[in-house]
Amino acid sequence: MLKRRKRSILAGSALLAWAAFAPAVMAERIGDAERGAEIYRKCAACHMVGAQAKNRIGPHLNGIFGRKAAALDGFRYSDAMRRAGADGLIWELDKLDAYLENPKALVTGTRMSFAGIRSLDDRHDVLAYLRTFSDKPRDIPEASPTAVAHEVALAPEVLAMAGDRDYGEYLSSECLTCHRKDGSDRGIPAITGWRNEDFVVAMHAYRQKLRPHPVMQMMAGRLSDEEIAALAAYFAALE
Amino acid sequence: MTLNRRDFVTTTIGLAASLAAPMVMAAGKPRVVVIGGGAGGATAARHLAEASKGALDVTLVEPTRKYYTCFFSNLYLGGFQEFAALGHTYGKLAADFGVNVVHDWAVGIDRDAKTVSLAGGGTLPYDRLILSPGIDFVDGAVPGWDITAQNAMPHAYKAGSQTQLLKAQIEAMPAGGVYAMIAPPNPFRCPPGPYERISMVAHRLKQINPTAKILIVDPKEKFSKQALFEDGWMRHYGGMVERVGPDFGAANTSVDPAAMTVDIDGEVTKVDVCNVIPAQKAGRICETAGITDGNWVPVNPHTMQARADENIHVLGDASAQGDMPKSGFSANSQAKVAVMAVRGALTDSRVFPAKYSNTCWSLLGTDDGVKVGAAYEATDEKIASVESFISQTGEDAALRKQTYEESLGWYAGITADMFG
Numbered sequence: 001m002l003k004r005r006k007r008s009i010l011a012g013s014a015l016l017a018w019a020a021f022a023p024a025v026m027a028e029r030i031g032d033a034e035r036g037a038e039i040y041r042k043c044a045a046c047h048m049v050g051a052q053a054k055n056r057i058g059p060h061l062n063g064i065f066g067r068k069a070a071a072l073d074g075f076r077y078s079d080a081m082r083r084a085g086a087d088g089l090i091w092e093l094d095k096l097d098a099y100l101e102n103p104k105a106l107v108t109g110t111r112m113s114f115a116g117i118r119s120l121d122d123r124h125d126v127l128a129y130l131r132t133f134s135d136k137p138r139d140i141p142e143a144s145p146t147a148v149a150h151e152v153a154l155a156p157e158v159l160a161m162a163g164d165r166d167y168g169e170y171l172s173s174e175c176l177t178c179h180r181k182d183g184s185d186r187g188i189p190a191i192t193g194w195r196n197e198d199f200v201v202a203m204h205a206y207r208q209k210l211r212p213h214p215v216m217q218m219m220a221g222r223l224s225d226e227e228i229a230a231l232a233a234y235f236a237a238l239e
Numbered sequence: 240m241t242l243n244r245r246d247f248v249t250t251t252i253g254l255a256a257s258l259a260a261p262m263v264m265a266a267g268k269p270r271v272v273v274i275g276g277g278a279g280g281a282t283a284a285r286h287l288a289e290a291s292k293g294a295l296d297v298t299l300v301e302p303t304r305k306y307y308t309c310f311f312s313n314l315y316l317g318g319f320q321e322f323a324a325l326g327h328t329y330g331k332l333a334a335d336f337g338v339n340v341v342h343d344w345a346v347g348i349d350r351d352a353k354t355v356s357l358a359g360g361g362t363l364p365y366d367r368l369i370l371s372p373g374i375d376f377v378d379g380a381v382p383g384w385d386i387t388a389q390n391a392m393p394h395a396y397k398a399g400s401q402t403q404l405l406k407a408q409i410e411a412m413p414a415g416g417v418y419a420m421i422a423p424p425n426p427f428r429c430p431p432g433p434y435e436r437i438s439m440v441a442h443r444l445k446q447i448n449p450t451a452k453i454l455i456v457d458p459k460e461k462f463s464k465q466a467l468f469e470d471g472w473m474r475h476y477g478g479m480v481e482r483v484g485p486d487f488g489a490a491n492t493s494v495d496p497a498a499m500t501v502d503i504d505g506e507v508t509k510v511d512v513c514n515v516i517p518a519q520k521a522g523r524i525c526e527t528a529g530i531t532d533g534n535w536v537p538v539n540p541h542t543m544q545a546r547a548d549e550n551i552h553v554l555g556d557a558s559a560q561g562d563m564p565k566s567g568f569s570a571n572s573q574a575k576v577a578v579m580a581v582r583g584a585l586t587d588s589r590v591f592p593a594k595y596s597n598t599c600w601s602l603l604g605t606d607d608g609v610k611v612g613a614a615y616e617a618t619d620e621k622i623a624s625v626e627s628f629i630s631q632t633g634e635d636a637a638l639r640k641q642t643y644e645e646s647l648g649w650y651a652g653i654t655a656d657m658f659g
Contacts, residue, residue: 086641170591173575178652187648214628215598218614
């Protein structure tokens with residue numbers, strides 16, 4: 001246990017180092033399913049698992065691994081989740097991990113009002129637990145090569161970066177070809193009035209190709225940390 | 240409210256006394272004239288006026304009072320868009336952003352005096368000129384066809400009455416008749432455009448005239464999104480579409496508008512509709528201004544300034560800039576770089592490195608949308624593609640539907656960006 005605690009603390013600071021050490025941990029197994037069952041209690045109020053599981057406030061999570069986002073019949077997903085599913089978001093290990101870490105980073109506009117689980121270990125333990133509710137848990141890779149290549153959490157200095165609004169205004173002109181400045185959604189989601197942090201993590205998630213949309217992956221892919229901060233500052237301030 | 244030219248002159252003189260110009264301009268506020276109110280010009284005029292907050296005098300010269308977008312005009316042919324929905328007016332540019340909108344033809348540019356002359360007789364002085372005139376057709380590109388034949392054989396490649404005419408002709412085809420398209424050689428406006436049009440014509444004919452045939456006479460070996468289009472034609476309109484490429488003499492094609500025949504390398508075919516999309520060149524005002532090289536205007540990739548004249552920025556289809564396709568999206572993207580450059584030159588606003596992007600959506604059939612796009616950066620030689628993507632064949636129906644809905648969102652977005 002002591003070892004685990006220490007690892008958690010390490011994990012906390014390793015978020016800053018983009019989880020550089022994590023591959024070795026993941027290669028062994030996803031995490032501790034028993035401990036995950038404990039942590040899952042906070043999820044269980046909305047998400048059922050197991051033989052009697054059905055959709056409640058959230059969809060049931062049996063067989064979640066490898067399933068397309070928003071794919072269960074009979075559950076009313078948010079528009080944002082349905083869009084992510086159509087764009088090609090598949091609940092693979094790394095996507096689930098990113099979603100658990102910060103739901104909004106992966107799917108802005110998700111109905112899951114959950115702050116996220118900061119601890120890498122805790123997330124992996126929950127995922128190990130969820131994995132036991134898959135049809136063929138054996139077929140799920142213990143750690144796919146991409147499983148820990150990404151980390152949504154950003155270094156505090158990246159998150160805290162003060163954006164250059166003038167630069168953001170210029171850069172935004174590219175966004176506004178498709179996204180409407182008045183914040184309406186006519187087939188392309190609104191991006192005005194987001195919290196600064198939500199905007200920044202979302203753009204980084206596109207840049208890392210965690211979020212599925214090819215246009216956005218391309219647009220975000222060539223933005224620097226400073227440019228993302230500049231855009232966030234501009235859009236956050238739009239009326 | 241649209242200011243007429245006389246009002247504009249009065250206003251300029253009136254304001255000149257009261258407003259300090261950010262740069263030394265003896266005659267008052269720096270003047271920017273924009274020629275052409277499409278995806279490049281309307282975007283440029285709107286953003287120049289909006290961002291400079293009155294520090295620049297912005298005049299937009301556009302002959303038509305209602306502008307019909309070329310993009311999405313194919314969807315009208317297919318029955319997916321109302322014609323009226325393609326039309327946009329300039330009222331908000333004038334009322335909300337203070338652009339002086341002049342409905343006239345620009346017929347001459349005096350680069351030494353820095354003035355634009357108008358068909359109506361007026362003259363507009365400028366400190367910077369933005370040219371976004373779109374395309375004209377190369378004379379003699381399709382033997383037998385010239386612009387006087389456009390009623391018998393419409394091009395419908397400048398949206399408006401030509402688009403309506405083509406749709407009427409398609410809908411009046413006899414049962415089992417032939418629609419022929421003479422496709423243009425590269426480079427031309429909207430690379431997927433002719434092929435999206437084929438999809439839309441096929442969609443309409445399948446509804447009203449299912450035994451009709453579509454013949455594409457194409458001088459090019461290959462075309463944009465070819466695999467996606469051919470897959471879509473097979474799935475939706477199997478057997479209806481035939482394409483004759485250069486291997487079968489398509490590059491040696493002439494037409495006879497009186498007889499309604501197409502002659503492909505000596506083989507004459509009678510057709511019912513003939514949609515001739517000729518080879519293209521920059522709008523002729525560019526030639527008049529003496530800034531073209533061949534058919535297009537070479538530009539500085541960092542600023543969109545004409546290589547031949549740094550006081551003139553050339554946007555969109557008319558420019559030769561490198562890797563970007565000639566599209567409304569590209570013109571809109573280029574306009575923003577030009578706006579930044581012009582504001583930097585004429586006011587004290589900051590200048591940032593140019594960034595460009597483009598995405599072209601095409602509709603293959605009901606709820607079956609695809610897209611292709613790229614991001615670009617400026618090098619000294621050209622606007623260079625740095626990353627790209629394209630839809631894949633075999634994508635599921637949900638994604639294709641979403642791509643179509645996304646294109647509707649883009650249309651709403653770009654037209655709001657252009658016209659306010």
